[in-house]
Amino acid sequence: MHHFSVWVPRRHKVSVVVDGSTYPMQGPSSHGFWTADVEKAVHGSDYAFLLDDDPNPYPDPRSFWQPKDVHSFSRVLDHRNFAWTDEKFRAVPLPSAVVYEMHVGTFTPGGTLDSAIERLDYLCELGITHVELLPIASYEGNFSWGYDGVAPYAPDETVGGPDAVKRFVDACHSKGLAVILDVVYNHFGPAGNYTGQFGPYYTEKHKTPWGAAINFEEGGSDEVRRYFIDNALMWLRDYHFDGLRLDATHELIDRSALHFLEQLSREVEDLSASVGRCLVLIAENDLNDPRVVTSREANGYGMDAQWSDDFHHALFSLLANEQIGYFRDFGEIGQLAHTLKHVFLYDGRYSQYRQHSHGRQVLNLSYHKYLGFIQNHDQIGNRAKGERLEMIVGMRKAKLAAGVVFTAPFVPMIFMGEEWAADTPWMYFADFEAPELRKAVSEGRKKDFAHFGFGDDVPDPEDPQTFESSKLKWAELDEPKHHEMLRWYRDLIHLRRKTLSLNLGDMHRMDVEHSEESRWIRTDRGEIRTCMNFAETATAFALPPGSELLLSSAEAPDREPGGVVVPPLSMAVYRMPARPVTVEPPQ
Amino acid sequence: MHHFSVWVPRRHKVSVVVDGSTYPMQGPSSHGFWTADVEKAVHGSDYAFLLDDDPNPYPDPRSFWQPKDVHSFSRVLDHRNFAWTDEKFRAVPLPSAVVYEMHVGTFTPGGTLDSAIERLDYLCELGITHVELLPIASYEGNFSWGYDGVAPYAPDETVGGPDAVKRFVDACHSKGLAVILDVVYNHFGPAGNYTGQFGPYYTEKHKTPWGAAINFEEGGSDEVRRYFIDNALMWLRDYHFDGLRLDATHELIDRSALHFLEQLSREVEDLSASVGRCLVLIAENDLNDPRVVTSREANGYGMDAQWSDDFHHALFSLLANEQIGYFRDFGEIGQLAHTLKHVFLYDGRYSQYRQHSHGRQVLNLSYHKYLGFIQNHDQIGNRAKGERLEMIVGMRKAKLAAGVVFTAPFVPMIFMGEEWAADTPWMYFADFEAPELRKAVSEGRKKDFAHFGFGDDVPDPEDPQTFESSKLKWAELDEPKHHEMLRWYRDLIHLRRKTLSLNLGDMHRMDVEHSEESRWIRTDRGEIRTCMNFAETATAFALPPGSELLLSSAEAPDREPGGVVVPPLSMAVYRMPARPVTVEPPQ
DSSP states (O other): OEEEEEEOTTOSOEEEEETTEEEEOBOOOTTSEEEEEETTOOTTOEEEEEETTOOSOBOOTTOSOOSSOTTSOEEOOOGGGSOOOOTTOOOOOGGGOOEEEEOHHHHSSSOSHHHHHTTHHHHHHHTOOEEEEOOOEEOSSSOBOSTTOSEEEEEOGGGTHHHHHHHHHHHHHHTTOEEEEEEOOSOOOSSSOOHHHHSOOEEEEEEETTEEEEOSSSTTHHHHHHHHHHHHHHHHHHSOOSEEEETTGGGSOOOSSSOHHHHHHHHHHHHHHHHTSOOEEEEOOSSOOGGGGSOGGGTSOOOSEEEOHHHHHHHHHHHHOOOSGGGGGOOOHHHHHHHHHHSOSOSSSEETTTTEEOOOOOOSOOGGGEEEOSOOHHHHHTSTTOOOHHHHHHHHHHHHHHHHHHHSSSEEEEETTGGGTOSSOOOOOBOOOSHHHHHHHHHHHHHHHHTTTOOTTSOOTTSHHHHHTTSOOGGGGGSHHHHHHHHHHHHHHHHHHHOGGGGOOOGGGEEEEEETTTTEEEEEETTEEEEEEOSSSOEEEEOOTTOEEEEESSSOOEEETTEEEEOTTEEEEEEOOOOOOOOOOOO | OEEEEEEOTTOSOEEEEETTEEEEOBOOOTTSEEEEEETTOOTTOEEEEEETTOOSOBOOTTOSOOSSOTTSOEEOOOGGGSOOOOTTOOOOOGGGOOEEEEOHHHHSSSOSHHHHHTTHHHHHHHTOOEEEEOOOEEOSSSOBOSTTOSEEEEEOGGGTHHHHHHHHHHHHHHTTOEEEEEEOOSOOOSSSOOHHHHSOOEEEEEEETTEEEEOSSSTTHHHHHHHHHHHHHHHHHHSOOSEEEETTGGGSOOOSSSOHHHHHHHHHHHHHHHHTSOOEEEEOOSSOOGGGGSOGGGTSOOOSEEEOHHHHHHHHHHHHOOOSGGGGGOOOHHHHHHHHHHSOSOSSSEETTTTEEOOOOOOSOOGGGEEEOSOOHHHHHTSTTOOOHHHHHHHHHHHHHHHHHHHSSSEEEEETTGGGTOSSOOOOOBOOOSHHHHHHHHHHHHHHHHTTTOOTTSOOTTSHHHHHTTSOOGGGGGSHHHHHHHHHHHHHHHHHHHOGGGGOOOGGGEEEEEETTTTEEEEEETTEEEEEEOSSSOEEEEOOTTOEEEEESSSOOEEETTEEEEOTTEEEEEEOOOOOOOOOOOO
């Protein structure tokens, strides 16, 4: 027996078709739910809904399983059927984390979660604590970044389907790795989205980059909010994920007195208490608003952390000298220094790119509320040809960048393959079916890059070869260049993990100095001094006598009286001799 | 000499025409401003702007003076030309206020600010402390509620123009009356709005009931925000207003890290310090979100107060038994009792009318953050025929309602004429010029009310008679009924002003009990017990021996052992004998 329930507030008749037989549903309840208990429906039964007199059977918006594709019947899934072995696992807390962003389809040649399991030992050895999967909710076609999902509750079959997700999480946990899932609550993909047939999932009151906004404010929004919050709870409870990364939360447009994000963080905290595991919420957010990661007690939304874009942009623009798009707002040494100390560069100041003042100062928060990175899926994949950092700036600067990320106070994150300066690009790809949508996506991509001077050489996202050539080539690891970079990342990660001062979240414990003209930044955190030289020439840094070199991204600096000379475009980390502990007063 | 400055960020050529001569302007500056110093332009010079090759001269979006109409030339105005006499005036603080909402055009037969001045002694005697003017920013036509303004900086000529505003405020101040101005920052009226010619004042990202939202978020929004904030500062600084009432602030759609309302409250606080006067901001807001009146230090928007709609709806629906529109969500005794104790009834609970959960609990705020009323311009004027409360429910219930308002813990507000149960309706009226707009407004009004069973008898807003018949008839005051009501209001106001306990803002000092079945509410605040009987029968209330009747809205209650019997549909206020002062712990 299976109990079917579906929210269809504005229809007059709803039925469920189960393995070929049709059963009328009872409803609607006062809030628009229809229900039916079907005796013969069990784990594995295929079903769909009939709405009014529309002859098309629609898949369940809350489908746990879309075995064929996003347009076809849903399948009943009983989460109790999986034999978990991870009861003893507890995740490292987020402030101590090293996050590894992974796209399953291109992580291994096989492109599935099961083949990804074979690489987990490698991640452990690297020092990773958290794997963050790009979205895996079902989408149309055989490959996708995942942001075009239309069945948020159903893991896509191309990565292995529901059971593969559980096997993957269980395997990660058995190795001590936590797993975070990227979820998309700001839109549905353009193909295979049938939610509009069921209820008011959208509102025309607000527009997002993807069209009408999700309805968080209007009639029916309680149920829409539940739809996404229950989804979050499902991943955390039934799939044992340790956290969620929430895509573009600034497009969750919600004027309600209780913002969706706050409601979500309340409920995840309760679930966390109930399952006895630490569960985290990490937001992507473009507003530079400290409210996102401020506690609910202080009238914030209570997210555990947020991606720190200004830090990325400031660092990238120094290395790549790019001044297009949002990089217009960056390019100065002092700006990177500012983000290292204050998180947001745009903390209320005017942005040329945005043409308005942007953001707000971060005050009384820990650095651990922010993730720092120099590469991620967007920063690589949204380039015309999906070039990774090292392809753009070379090994020397790429190593400098990694050194900055891992000595910065933010929770570090890397994108798969970054750690060995993979030679494979990671491009934008999508596999829509309808010819007009394929064409629109392909031509839209070309058009996006045409005014940056690109022509027909922009790879076609709909070409399977674009997907194939984005797959990591693990054999690269045998080559000296890649091995050198991997060793650098491993050294940085291990240094960070064993050095208390590199893990301090207290903003008052971070001293940052810089010179715009001489292009250097020096940070002190406890006994750790980091010397970053962005100049094309060697640069002297002061150091107390007895300081010990821990790591350097290039040739070891020469000692000189009172300090060292750090080679061009490199950084070095020192442990200064013990000094009396002083607690600095808040400024 | 006059310095002209105008924000026109996306044009290539801007000129200013002054008294018939054209002067090219210099610009644009990096933020899109154009300027010109014109020697012969002085106070009283007429001017307009020419944009690119468009031959139409456009009035200044920041025009201080539109002597002819909203479509014609602006006039230079030097605010220093007025001789203020109010340097000694200081407003009563908002928590002690009694607010009187006034529409200038219908307050007196003359319909001007100068004729309103003649009635100020009356208001003083009544006990009013704050006059709140409906919007006076210039609009098209000869009469308007004021919410269709298109020149926010220019007081409309039909109420007397800029100097009349200063005369009015100065006269109020000379009598000890503070003046609040209603301002509309969420839209421009449909006729005479030329701001779109000048810059990106709107965004298509969000829709409001009036169309595209004001641009508080996107490119150019710094200047749009300044446009409205400078407007607020102008009224407070140059016209000596003591505060502003902000129309429908939930439609100021702003995801920025610094919300427009918070930016405004910051700047008004600074102006307040600079001018040495107490300046207040009162928001209308439909979100039931305590954040609006929460201090900025606690991550709120820092408004001084907000209109308390749930209290109105709960009280009105008890008296009028109306269950249409938002009154569907009200109608129970316990709901009114809840608003008396907790401000918002919809504090996160589900609203049938809205079809979603609404609002949030008010915690750790003073009652003085909320204004309480049983009538206002919207509640009267948005009825099909503009009926005032007494016309709907009769004298007895109207007196009961006023008694509830003035013994409630909120800052009380009344709508002009309410205090004598005026027999004149106050209807919706507007005087647009274009025939198609007139027709749309007239027919839209009929259509709005058609599904409530109204036919062609809905008064035509565009008919001058609708405006004329909405004017107060002061001769009514000689009639016994009106005199009786006026005395009741005066007694209530005077009782409140002289009774400390009726002015307590502390939510912990308010005890509320009620019976749904017997339809009564009893509140205790300090030594004051208020007995409200909403039943058609007399109802017994307990009272300690020695209690003194202060006021009753109908026949004086009969004493009986242990208490009193309050007559049907009436209320009575008692002072209980002194008891030891106890400070109750927070709950």
